[in-house]
Amino acid sequence: VVNSVALGINIDNPGDINDFYRIGKKLGEGNFGSVAKAAVKATGAVRAIKTIPIPPTKDERRLDFLRHEIKISKMVDHPSIIKLFEVFENNKKLHLVLELCRNGDLWEYMKSSSAGSSGLSEFDSAVVMQQLLRGVHYMHRSFICHRDLKAQNMLLTFKSKPPTTSTKSQPKTSLGKVAALLATATSTADNKESPFENSIRITDFGLSCNFNHG
Template sequence: MDGYKCKQVSALPNYRVGKTLGYGTFAKVKLAEHVATGHKVAIKVLNRNKIKEMNIVGKVQREIKILRMLMHPHIIRQYEVVETPDNIYVVMEYVQSGELFDYIVEKGKLPEDEGRYLFQQIIAGVEYCHRNRVVHRDLKPENILLDANCNIKIADFGLSNVMPDGHFLKTSCGSPNYAAPEVIAGKPYAGPQADIWSCGVILYALLCGKLPFDDEVVPSLFSKIKRGEYTLPDHLSYAARDLIPRMLMVDPVMRISIAEIRQHPWFNIHVPGYLAAPPLDTAEQARKIDEEIIQEVIKLGFDRNQVIGSLVSRIQNEATVAYYLLLDNRRRAPSDYFQTSFKERLDGTLSSMIPPQVLASYPALVDHHMTGLQSRVNVDKSWTLGLQMGSPE
């Protein structure tokens, strides 16, 4: 595998395990190759003793359960979980181009067209999570990965939770620079609105190359966030200067929704066809089976009925791992990125998703939300990785 020495791990007979990609407090991530398909994966190796010592067994189990449920082109894929008495092996999609954070640090502020392209994918992934009642709670560029074609993969669901309708969360968690005012204030909060605030901070970072809220002194940082104290650079377009304040509205009741973001003129420029329709939920996606990929899996020696039955029932096994690896690697082709699986969904719906009257309003947008915004943030401050606060419910 790319010249690296591989070895067989007895618990993982279907993979050739290669180099270590990274280390964490209680885990390490290994690069591996799926034997049947030849495609690369990343395997997170979780040490059972360490996660017990750190009292995070429930957190790990929740993240695994949530990732197993999510199936979206802009959310990192979990292929299977293999458990032994000593370790938990989580086989995940290998995303090779690193963090969005590093990309922004390297390039600085992005042109609006490029920032929009990335932001549209982020919103699509977050919208899918919310549709399935999952709130991420730690959205930031460090937790958003880029694949080889510079497409978004939302990752690190360690602080995420499933949120029933009408339920409010209480724990302050995530990174303060990206946390909503209601979260850092310790008030009960609605998860989707908190995620939208974080997306607003990310959009600002994409287009401005810096954070809207930043201070080396945490109480001062919290004060700025609670007051919504930041500035918008002059280089931003009128439409961007309209959208960002709507997302960074201190009052969560007044904050823009994802449905409204989708209708905003800035967002609606050059929306990729496969993102124009609302996302399928997990049950709908499980019923969408690609016949060409099924035929490829059958050629690997799997029974057709077993493959289809496992996909529909959302069972993780050798057949479904092969199916999704083949599907995901076909989708990575830059000439037809994800559009095949969404084509049926789009037929007859695209024109209704972007009302002409909304697009017509684009030239007339004014930055009326700028009134009263203060300008005391030091524009020369460097990026911070942010502090981690609290643990999830």
């Protein structure tokens, strides 16, 4: 473990990331960095590597975002939250080694043809919300506030190919029925497993913070 001069936080691995990972296809790119698929050289385990150029020291706002993202990501360990394995710093770039989520984010899925014109079924919606609320409950019990929860920050990792839903319109559901669905959602409905079971991963902790009890 070494200390990052730019960020003032501990970096897990002082070595060169290319000595430990085979970095492959780029999966996406945004304003603040890119994400590529990678494999651990020693084991073949598949990962996602988020590469972020380290901002100049005068850009304190972006530096704070990075500090918070790394600090909070290291603190959390929950099935509904993306896992950060380790962090590298090479050539003025940070490399975050993350759990690979193969199916994009919930927002893109909802806009795609896979979701159909009616969106998710009531049961699948309940399964998604149950995972989200479990993750939020865990964070709040750990005195962490995410502060940027939205569909774009919920990644999907389906066990098999992404599910499709009917394009027929679905009847509206009362608030009471929604509450009942959330309370009783399990991995089976009408003897069928929901494809969304264990599929949600909360990500992006740049705006997160710790808070005091009470």
